[in-house]
Amino acid sequence: MADHYEVLGVSRDATTDEIKKAYRRLARQLHPDVNPGADASERFKLVTHAYDVLSDPDQRARYDMVGDQPFGGAGGTGGFGGFSDIFETFFGAAGGGGRGGRPRSRRERGQDALVRVTLELGDVVFGAHREIEVDTAVLCETCSGSCCQPGTTPVTCDICHGTGHVQRQVRSLLGNVVTTQPCNICQGYGTTIPYPCATCQGQGRVRARRTVSLDIPAGVETGLRLQLPGSGEVGPAGGPNGDLYIEVTVSPHEIFSRDGDDLLATLEVSMPDAILGTTTTIESLDGSVELELRPGVQAGDVLTIKGRGITPLRGTQRGDLRVGVHVVTPTRLDHRDRALIEEFAKRTRAPGPRLAEFHQGLFAKLRDRFRNG
Incomplete structure (x- = not known):
């Protein structure tokens, strides 16, 4: 297994900024859009994987501890003092070893919204109809929730190959152990968006004011909440709407x-x-x-x-x-x-x-x- 420090061309005591600069320099040289060669593609994957590990303080500390030796890290601590940390790394924080799971969906349910409405006592007696202005998230009309510029589509991530996860193999006291973690390049979605929609910035939704028609039944009282299913915010990437809750306040009447x-x-x-x-x-x-x-x-x-x-x-x-x-x-x-x-x-x-x-x-x-x- 290639040493991550050697892949990035940095020393083992390199700072986080030095690691980031080295990765950016290599990524510009090896990215498939710039260098389509097969060797460059493989090196780009190694560089990205090395950066994923070394840019995370916890993962870097574990890598330094385990290294390529069965009983210790580069610091020479050796022995069995780190066994519990190693065990937790592979069976706790890794979330079950080699399980992959499905990629995350960009489409998520929108948040619920709450609007307060003040009524007169006469509205309570007979019920009332209201047109309510709600400041909320609505579907992006430019991309219709796809998050992409019109005419473009998401691209399968070339690091995780659409799975949304990457596997990492490390030698330990227990032998070669494979861990699975969300892909840092696509954030676990399995796809990337090269050309995000300029209107919604790749979110699939925008903020806007819209009008909601509401029929308030007779008999409501202060503090009561009415639920309108599906009338809340639209979710990311055009996901289903949340619910809208109307909280009622009844104004005091002079006579009754x-x-x-x-x-x-x-x-x-x-x-x-x-x-x-x-x-x-x-x-x-x-x-x-x-x-x-x-x-x-x-x-x-x-x-x-x-x-x-x-x-x-x-x-x-x-x-x-x-x-x-x-x-x-x-x-x-x-x-x-x-x-x-x-x-x-x-x-x-x-x-x-x-x-x-x-x-x-x-x-x-x-x-x-x-x-x-």
Whole structure:
């Protein structure tokens, strides 16, 4: 077996830069495109193989240790001190000795993409359609994912002959051992691209903005992610697209809030209307609704309007609109109004203030009912 240092024409204490310069000089002389002779082709393979070993610090250290002698390297350490390193080299890091495997495919699946969308509460009630701009990787129109300039094709690697791997034989304590590693020339693909596409730089894809049509179903909520399979980035060399995920955020509404599939709202009622009762019209998210207040309605009472809530994400029957009553007590009275209220208090003989059951809030009883029901 030819000595790698002699093949490159460098000394054993040559630096990494000296090894690289020697390889470039020889590669320019011996490359098949420049020197088509059979002898030059064989020498080019030897030079490339020698450079692959000596340019990698770990491989160079192992080569120096083993060399062409069965029990030691050029440093003369000898003995059995390096046996574990040798064993690991041939049976661990080499990945199973002489196994070759198939060359890598340039076509890979693209990455998934995430886009955040902000919705109004009305979009949650009825669902919505959106046209979303996505900055992502798309197929290169010049090469259609081939990675090559139009009119050219990938060329079989003349080092690994299309296998994507190279075999290296080294003498060791165990005899001649053949290891298999990815080819450094073609990066394990088995082919090289002499003329990469100028548009995508040989990637088969480019960055661009594209529009994605999205139908958002009713019933979504903040934090929910919708998945669009195959709408993410196109893969290298025109590989299959990844997925697109849409993360939803629902903006707060001035009037309505959400409780499961129900909508909650507060209705301010004057004291006379609360006492005498009345009929009023309120604006829900999908039109006007007539609401009747019975005489003597109390603060905290909840009026239910069926079917004016949210359509569930996996269902068809809408929730309800629940309106909590808030009685507004007047804070400014003239003498006549005050006299009327005092007269009313005397006639009704209303009891004075007293402690009562603790009230947690306008919708406390309603939410407790949901938890227990």
